[in-house]
Amino acid sequence: MRGFSTRAIHTGQDPDPTTGAVIVPIHATSTFAQDGVGGMRGGYEYSRSANPTRTALQECLAALEGGRHAYAFGSGMGASDTLLRVLLRPGDHMVIPHDAYGGTFRLVDKVLALWGIEYTPVDLSDIDALRAALRPATKAVWCETPTNPLLGIADIAAVADVTRSAGVRLVVDNTFASPYLQNPLALGADVVVHSTTKYVGGHSDVVGGVVVTSDDAIAEQLRFIQNAVGSVPGPFDAWLTLRGAKTLAVRMERHSDNAEVVAEALAAHPAVERVLYPGLPEHPGHVVAAKQMRRFGGMVSFLVAGGSEAALRVCAATEIFTLAESLGGIESLIEFPAQMTHASVAGSALEVPDSLIRLSVGIEDAEDLVADLRQALDAATG
CATH class of the missing domain: 3.90.1150.10 (Aspartate Aminotransferase, domain 1)
Incomplete structure (x- = not known):
């Protein structure tokens, strides 16, 4: 495998075949011409469904996290919400960190709870406490490490052992670490989430999020729900985030x-x-x-x-x-x-x-x- 910075600069970012542009163009278009009904060029028909600039960003971020699939979103919370729609149904239960990011807590406690999702806050550095919190209805464990803002650390591999044995999906919010410092998929996580607004973009000039996974079934559901609800970044936002990732x-x-x-x-x-x-x-x-x-x-x-x-x-x-x-x-x-x-x-x-x-x-x-x-x-x- 090529080194991190080589992947950050080159994966999904070959020179433009038409003009030779070294940097991925900003494809500022809402729709794409078709060569006959259903004859899409490169699979593009409408930018809510896919856009070449967003594709380049997704391929890059998947490579940086060591995953097969990545989906870019208009914000980190948009990414989190869409992922939880994939993993949870009314009546399901999830575990969250006892010191989770406030926005994540608000989403779970004030939005998902209204739709019948139950949750338990747990100190995920305590593996016995995690085991005790799991129920038959538990479908996901949401992990942050380091946590926001108390900088708590969870052993991702140890948490993954517990969730794998229980048949529960492990999601790791990797925003504080960034893909450069930590790769949760390699440690056993099923899904990684980032607010790309933060270190990936890195310049406080763009809001975005991403979900990365190697699970084909999760990826297909993410693609469907993202397109259905329209939680996507515009091409300029995708381009800014991709530019930031190069120097991560x-x-x-x-x-x-x-x-x-x-x-x-x-x-x-x-x-x-x-x-x-x-x-x-x-x-x-x-x-x-x-x-x-x-x-x-x-x-x-x-x-x-x-x-x-x-x-x-x-x-x-x-x-x-x-x-x-x-x-x-x-x-x-x-x-x-x-x-x-x-x-x-x-x-x-x-x-x-x-x-x-x-x-x-x-x-x-x-x-x-x-x-x-x-x-x-x-x-x-x-």
Whole structure:
């Protein structure tokens, strides 16, 4: 198999046969001429069903995750919703992480639950707890690793052993790690989901999602439901995401470099109670993360001494870190999950600490990022 960056730059992206264009064109068309009724050129008839720019992106992302099939969506949540329509029916049960992404929890708790789907939050680092949560009606286990925003680590291979024995589908949200750092299909997962808005796109300029699998039956149902509901990205969005994927490897190396420096600096600051980063040896998931990840990624969370008010002051005091939701872009972001990305889990079993700050560490100069955080912590807690 060719190397990661070679696949990222070339898979699904041969020069255009008509013009020789090296970069995949943006096929900005809604429909395609047919050579007689049903005589489609290359299988294209209408861009909701398929578009050549989207095809190139899907082939690339399938190759990066080591899957046979990939389907690109207009958002990560659109990808998640469509996949869960494939895997679940009214009366079914699923397991989700006890610290799942707030948007995933909202989809399951506020949308799918209305259609008769039951769920159980579980600490997926506890394999015995996972086994205990499974029921005859369980059809899917939804895993995040690292989790958002507490950076919890699940052993994908161990979880896959449990789900395989139980005849349950394992879905891994690989957004925090990216395909460069972790490949869940190779560890036994049935399906991988990404918000490609994040590290795959990497430049905070496009929203998207993808589902990758090697299961032909799941893939066929995904294709059908995606076309039926129309949850697709436009060709320009697909092109931007594909452009971002080309540099994923070099960006993830820099994100990881910077996050390691930031995590160590935060751990040494007296105003920080605890740093949540799997790259730190004291992190409870460090050994598992080192086994299944190439590196530890660019996401760092930490708890501020002084509680929520101090955390809010830190968020307001940074100069390089921008106060904003989302993650995975080239720029560094800071956010307060309890009132931002994870407000939807307030009052639930998934509620996050009110002194928690989440960082998406960008690719700026590491010394500048550390200096910015130090001055913000000093100003907010001094």
